Amino acid sequence: WIRGIEWAVFGEDLFLASCAQDCLIRIWKVCTKSEQFPETEDDSIRLKENVFTVKDTDTAYAIALESVLAGHENWVYAVHWQPSFSKDGSMQQPMRILSASMDKTVIIWEPDKESGVWLEQVRVGEVGGNTLGFFDCQFSPDGSMIVAHAFHGALHLWKQATVNKKEWTPEVVISGHFNSVEDVKWDPEGEFIISVGSDQTTRLFAPWKRKQETEVTWHEIARPQVHGYDMRCLAMIGRFQFVSGADEKVLRVFRAPKNFIENFSNITGIPMEKLCSHVSQSPDLPEGATVPALGLSNKAVFEGDMAVQPAEDEETFNSISNQYPEIYFQPLILTEPPPEDHLLQNTLWPEIQKLYGHGYEIFCVACNNSNTVIASACKASKKEHAAIILWSATSWKKLQSLSFHNLTVTQLAFSPNDKFLLAVSRDRNWSLWRKQDSSESGPVFSCCAYTDKNTAVHSRIIWSCDWTPDSKYFITGSRDKKVIIWGQCNLSVTTEGNMLDSIKPCSTVLDAGDSVTAVSISHVLTPDGRYIVAVGLENGKIILYTWKQSGQEPTLADWTMCVEMDNSQSHALAVKRLCWRHHAGRAGHNDQNSSEWLQLASCGADHCVKIFNVNRFAL
Missing domain, CATH: 2.130.10.10 (YVTN repeat-like/Quinoprotein amine dehydrogenase)
Structure with a gap:
């Protein structure tokens, strides 16, 4: 051909x-x-x-x-x-x-x-x-x-x-996913984002702070995981640790190696002293990671593992072990974003744990704010498979199995105060789980509220959910185009029945105009105390609303549409996830203490990860 x-x-x-x-x-x-x-002469070679x-x-x-x-x-x-x-x-x-x-x-x-x-x-x-x-x-x-x-x-x-x-x-070049991006998360300090996609990669993007220049541009600076399965979800466990789920039955936990933290400091301009607390906790931190031949797990590479290549005149140079070394990782000190060759080979994070327990492909995962509990769920068509599994983020042991939903749980979210776990599902219902005083025999979380066929408001799959920063309300977004805020969840109730009755829609049903695939509420409020809500749609549009409960009964005045992104800024296909930076300011800029700017990260089926600067005084 x-x-x-x-x-x-x-x-x-x-x-x-x-x-x-x-x-x-x-x-x-x-x-x-x-x-x-x-x-030419007859006896010479001649091309026809x-x-x-x-x-x-x-x-x-x-x-x-x-x-x-x-x-x-x-x-x-x-x-x-x-x-x-x-x-x-x-x-x-x-x-x-x-x-x-x-x-x-x-x-x-x-x-x-x-x-x-x-x-x-x-x-x-x-x-x-x-x-x-x-x-x-x-x-x-x-x-x-x-x-x-x-x-x-x-x-x-x-x-x-x-x-x-x-x-x-x-040279430095733009890079990104080459298939649908399924999930994106900010690190707790808001200095980088990590995304996972159907291209079987986990990618880390950070702002590049050039010396003596004010311009800040975002680049891929590490590819912590290159997998054999399509990636589905991830959750940050603290700053330099994350757990990811793919189209396999296993959750994998990764921790940043020393070489990444050094390069992250050089590229972003964040001093090592500020990052050293994370390094000093683990003095035995590996230099990097490599994937063995035919393997799926990133194997840690320590300083002693990196053999020095012998000189060419030595006989051992031509041995099989030297021609095909097991350790491909070579630590490099970078001052600018790495080129594709380096991303592929030298920026993997070591895998520190595998979590086994689900029967089907992992679909969603979440970690609480104190980084002690991980919740995960897998694809399911029966109640027994739709159970949420809780894991300890310190011992990595299975803590509990929460059974309620009949179909796949599509998203999980811990409340900011860590007292509640919210789950939404393909079965059109949500369930709310309250943390109990943990005793050795009793459950860690118990179901305190839920919707069923009699109380459900959503008529189609609920794709997404999130919490307000004060843990009073939570939001759900569904394929039926509806966005609803529920609450209040901070009531000091003792009986399960009271809690069940007290959690009702606190807002009018917002019609977003198309199937809602992602919702997220900012941790920072507007100057007049309204919640800032980002809604992502199946057609790729992102709309920003503000919401505040105005009285006992929900009214249309609760919702205010502030911004509808135009087509040039929106995604071309479905928005898969929205995630606000946890505090005000813009990553990589000197306005970290400024309360003017917020940042919203989004990812979509159009292979794109986007970061929006939002002026909260203009909302």
Whole structure:
């Protein structure tokens, strides 16, 4: 199969480059028949020329194979001539070709000045990692940079050195998920976000604070988990630890290695002293992590594990263990966001625990604010499988199984004061669980309120839920386009019955206009004390409302629509998750103590993660 062709004109000659799945690149030369290729003796080797004419003209053209370039070891997907550029006022096109292949390399070819034979001049690409090569590549207009597009959706950029023209170095480039992004969370301090997606990766984004510059841009600075299953959900356990769930029956817990924390400090400009409390708690922190061959678990790499490569003249260099080392991780000190090669190989976080207990694919997970309890649920079509499992975040033991729902629990949320756990489900109901004084025999949480077929307001799947910062109210959003705020949950009740009766809709039913797939309430209120509510819809729109209970009975005046994001800012497909930064200020800026700005992170099925700056005084 021919995968790419491109024309170029050099003087009077016309050249065509082609590439194919036979791993070869062919260059063809076209000229008019009158200019014919030089005649040769009958006994010499001669390439066959094909003659053709152009319709409505008498001119005959001849085309013959000029050269075959063999250097790639797998299918060649793209071939491009370097574009012409202006030099001394005249347009020139250098005779250079760029090719991209599934062998994970990009090659620049040039003809030798003396012999005219096409030779490989520069080869760049990926080493190791979970990749499958390149689909396309391009020169920059002046030929000083190369951009390539990898199989896994990533862009790679290389720049030519100013002194040594044969040296090309990787550069910072935008990156992100290449499939639906399922969940996103802020770290508790609000200095980075972590997202998971159906592209089987967990990615960490942070603001890059350049020295002596005011500009702050967000970049992917680590890829803590590259998995064999589509990722579904995650929850932060403190600052540098998280638990994630995928289309497998296991929850996996990861902790940041030392090399990440050092680089995080360098890139964001946050002093190490501020981060050191997290490091000092674990003096035995590993340097990084690696994935063993055919493995799914990130294995910790300690300083002593990184063997020094022997010198080339030593006999041991050619042993199998040195040619194929088990440890691929190499610690690097970075001052700018890492390029794709480094993200793939050197930014994994070690896996510290697996949690077994669910019978089907994990669907949602949450951690309480004191980082002691994790709640998780899996896909279910029966009550026995829809049970929520509680885990200890210190001993990693299973604490309790909470059985109530009949179908998949779609989201879990602990109240900010950690007294309640809220669950919403495909069965169109929610359940509220209250923390008990833990005794060795008694349950940790017990069901204190719920909706059923008689009290349910939602008529379709409830996709999302969240709490107000004072733990008084919670919100639910459903496929039936309804958003409802329920409460009050801070009543000092002793009997289960009173609690069940006291929790009713506190707001009018808000019609969002389309299926509601995500809701989130800001921890910071408006200046006049109203709650700020973000609602994400299936059509990709994000709408900001404010809400305040105005009296005993809900009225339409409770809700105020503040902002409806336009199409250029919204997602192109369903919003999967919304998450407000826990406190005011903008990450990476010097306005950390400013109460003016809030930040909202969103992710969607359109492969995008977005961060919005919201001026709360304008709401």
